[in-house]
Amino acid sequence: MGYLSLTDRDREEMLAAIGVSSVDELFEQIPAAVRYAGPLDVEPELTEQEIVALFEQLAARNAHTGVELSFLGAGVYDHYVPAVVDAVLSRGEFLTAYTPYQPEMSQGALQAIFEYQTAICELTGMDVSNASGYDGCTVAADACYIAKFATGRTKIVLAETLNPMVRQVVKTYAPGFGLEVVEVPHTDGAIDPDRLATATQDAAAVIFQQPNFFGVLEDVPALAAAANEAGALPVAHVDPLSLGLLEAPGAYGCALAIGEGQAAGNFQSYGGPHYGFLASRTDFIRRLPGRIVGETLDAANERGYVLTLQTREQHIRREKATSNMTTNQTLLALAGLVYLSWLGPQGLREVGEVCTSLAAYAKSELRAAGFEEVFSDRATFKEFAIRVGRPAGEVVRAARELGVHPGYALGRDYASLDDALLVAVTEKRTPAEIDRLVDVLRQVAG
Amino acid sequence: MELIYEKSRPGRRAGRIPRPDLPAAVVPDALRRATPPRLPEISEPELVRHFTALADRNFGIDTGFYPLGSCTMKHNPRVNERVVNLPGFRDLHPLQEDEGAQGALDLMWRLEQYLVEMTGLPGISLQPAAGSQGELTGLMLMRAYFADRGEGEQRDTIITADTAHGTNPASVTMAGYKLEKVATDERGNLDLADLRAKVNERTAGLMLTNPSTLGLFDEGIEQVAEIFHDAGALLYYDGANLNAVVGKSRPGDMGFDIVHINLHKTFSQPHGGGGPGGGPIAVRETIEPFLPVPRVVREGDTFRLDRDQPKSIGRVRGFAGPFGVFVRSYAFMRAYGPSLTEMSEVAVLNANYLLARLRDAYELPYDRHCMHEFVLSARQLKREHGVSALDIAKRLMDFDIHPPTVYFPLVVPEALMIEPTETETKERLDNFVDVMLQIAGEAADSPELLHDAPHSRPVRRLDEVRAAKEQTVRHGFGA
C-alpha cells in the first residue's frame, strides 16, 4: 500500500522505543472532538500497473497536439522540446532536491540557477535575474510591486495588447498592493506611443508586450521612451524565443523584462507547471522577489555558489519581504537553461526566423484564399489575427471536427473581435500543414 | 567546476531545427537585435556531461535521507513521472476547447473530490502555484468576503503565530492587511489569553499552521476557532504540515474556513531543486463564490471550465493551475487510497521514534509527543562546547545526510527541525540517530571537526558575506 517502508516488527520496536502501545496514542494530542473517525471515503488503492492504465484512459480523452494539428498559441506554444531536456530533468539529484538552503549539498542546482540567471540576462539585456517566478502572469504582478517601491507611485499602466490573462492577474493582485490599474486601448492592433505617454503621467510602471498578444510587433523603443519620459518604469513582457531575432528590452531602455518561459524548453502541459522569468537593471536587485544565486569562494578559495541577498525574502524579512514566494519553478527554469544551451545563439535566431517565415507563408496563403488580416498594416512575429467571417469560436469547433485546431478565438477577450482568429505558427509546423489549415478554414469559415 | 559559458566555443552547437524552403523572415530593422545573446555554444555530448556533472554535485531524496523540517521530503514515485509524460497530458494546450480536454478536466475534478474529503471543506480552487500563493489567495478571499458583507474597511488585521513561516506575514502585507502576532504558551499551543486580548471587530482572520512549525498539534484549537468565529472573523489553515493529519483530523472539522494544501509536500510532487509546487485551496460554502476563476464544473458526464463567477476575486495565475502537479498528486493519492491515513500515521511514528532516541543527547524545548516533525535545540551544545546548530548541520553532510531545517522556528534558539516523512526504513532512521549521537559526542571531544565541516563535499563552507557584498549574480564573460 502506497510507498511505506516499515515492517510490522519495525513498528513494534519503534513503539516500544517511544514508550507507547499504539500509534493512536501519538494522536491523542488532537482533541477528540476534531479527530476524524474515518475511514476516508475514497476509492481503493491501486497498483502501479492499474495507475498507468487509469491515467492512459484519462489522457486518451484529451485532444493533444500529437493528434490534432494545432495553430493554437495565445501565450503557450507547441515548440519542439529536445530529448536532452527530458534526460536532464529526470536526474533524481535535480528532480528530488529542494531549495538549495545548504549550498555544500546543492552546488549542482546553485550553479545551474546561476547559469539560468546569466541566460535570462543575456536574452533580455538586463543586469540581474531571479531564479524564476511562477509563470508569465505572476511575474507581471511582481514587477508592479517592485515599481511601487522604486517610484513611490501607485498607478500601473497596462497595454491592452498585453496578454489578457496577464492583465487579469495584475488586477487581482493590485488592491492588496495598494495599486490602481489603468489600461491603454490599442490603435489598429498596437499601442500608440502618444496615447501611452498621456496615460503614463504619475504612473509607477507601464507593462507592454513584444510581440504583443495579437502577434504584432510594437514600436517598443517609443513605448519605453514614453514611460521613461514620465518617470515610470518601462516593463517589457517578451517571448524568449523571439529574442534571437528581436532586440533585447535592455537595449531599448526598459527597467524590467518579464515573460512566460514555457516556449523555451517546457511542454504545454495544459498550462503548467511552467516558469516565469523576471530580470531588471541592477538598481532593483534589492527589490526582486524570490531566490537569487550569487558567486562566491569557499574556505579553500574555490569558486562556489550560494543563495544570496536573502534578507529580501520572507524567511528573514517576514512582513516587509519583497515577496512571499518560497517554492518557485527551478526545475522548469532548468529545462529552459538546457533548451537555450541546446539551441545556442545561432539556433535561437533560427527558431525565430523559421517561425516568422512560416507565419508569413501562412498569412500569404490565407490572404490568397480570401481571408483578411485584422491588422493588415502591422508587422508580426509567429502569430497573427485573421477575420473568419463568423464567430471565431464556431469556426474553431468546426475546424476541430476536421482534425485541425485553427487558433484562438479573440472574441473571448476582445468584444469587437468576435470574428477574429489568432493563428500561431511554430517551427514544428510545415508548409504542408499550413496548406491543410488553409484548406480547412476555407471549408468552415463564413 | 567550469560554467557552461566557459565551455562555450564559437561555432559549436547541439540542436538543429528544420529549415523550410521559404523566403527569409522580414523584421523591421529598428526592432532587429543588434548583438546576439551570449548563450552557450556547446556540442550535445558536452551538454549532457555538463548537466550530469552538475547533478553529481547535487543531493536529492534519491541520493539519501533528507529530513528537512517543514518541507516533507518524501519519496517521489516514478510512476508519477511516467504518467505525467503521457502525450495526452504533456502536449495538451491549456486553451484547448473543453470538449478536447475532458480527460484533463475529469482528472482535476477527481483531485478536487479527494481534497474535499481530506480537508472537510466543499469548495476547491486548484489554481495557486504554491503554498505561499495559496496563502495570498486565501487572504484575498477574506478581503472579498468581508467587502461583500460591508465589513471590508473595518476588518484590516490578520493575526499570525510567533511560530509562523515567514510566508504568512509576507502574504499578510501583500494582501494589504495589517499584522498582529500572538504568542505561543509553554506547551507550544497558541496563548489563548493573548489571543482573546487581540481578537476584536478589526480582526479579519487568523493564519495558523496546525500542527505548528514546532510539530505540535494545537490542543486548544476548538477554543481558538470559537474566539475568531465569535468575533465574526475567519480562520486560515496553512497546510504546510498536512502530512501529519491526513485522515486523522480535517482542517474543516477543526474550524478552519480556508485551507491551502501543498501538493509538493503531502502529495509528492517532486520539489525540483526549489519548485514547482502546487497550492490548491479549499473553502467553506460561504466563501466559495469568491474563489478564483476558472473553476472546474461537472455536468453529468462532461466537464467544463467555468469563467463566469461574478463575485470571484479573479485569476491568480495563468490558466487553471499547474496541471502536471495535479497529475502526479492524483496518481499518488490513488496509490494509497484509504490508507492515506496510514501515510500520516507512519510519518508521525517515524518522527516520534527519532525524537525518543535523540531527546537525551539534545535539548527538547517542548516535551510532548510530536506529530510528523519535531524541533531540537543545540543551545546547550553551543553554551558548553561552542558548537552551533549550523555546525551540526554541516557535519551531517559528511555522513551523506541532508541537514534538517536550522534556526527555525525563531522561538527556539539553535533550532534543528527534523521531519523524516513516512517513506524511510527503520535502518535509515537508526543510521540518522547513530550519526546524530556521534556528532553530539564529537561536539564535546573534537569541536573543531564540526566547525570545519563539511569535509567530504565538492566545496567547503562558502563565504556568504562575500556573495552578498559582491553581488555577482551572472557570469561576466571575462569582462
Add this chain to the structure above:
Amino acid sequence: MPAVESYPDDLHYHRDHDWARLEGDEAVLGITWFAQDSLGELVHFEAPAVGATIALGTSYGEVESVKAVSDVIAPLSGEIVEVNDTAVDAPELVNDDPYGQGWLVRIKLSNPSEVDGLLDSAAYSAYIAEL
C-alpha cells in the same frame, strides 16, 4: 577586524541599541557594539536621504547581515544633514569601529531635550546585561 566590546562614556544610548554623540545643535548617530555583534558582519546599510526628518523611537534606515535585517531606530529626533557614505560603501566599518568610522548619519536636532530620556554608558551596560 571586529571591534572589542565597549560603550564609550561620552555617548547617549537608546534601548534599541543606538547611540548619539551631541555636537552643538547636531548629533551623530550609530548602532552599538551589542547591536553589530548580534547581527554579525554587516553587508548593507540602507540609508535615509539627506533632508529627511526622523523621529525618536522610529526607524530611519536598515542594516543587514547575511542572515538578519534590523531597523535602525532614531535615538533623537531631527533632520538628516549628512549620511556616512563610507559606511554605505563598506558597511563592515560598523563592525570594525561602531563609534568611529562606522557612524551612520548626522542630524540637526529638532528637540534637544529628548537627550534626557536616553541612557548613559553605565545604565546601557546594565540594561544589556539583563537581556
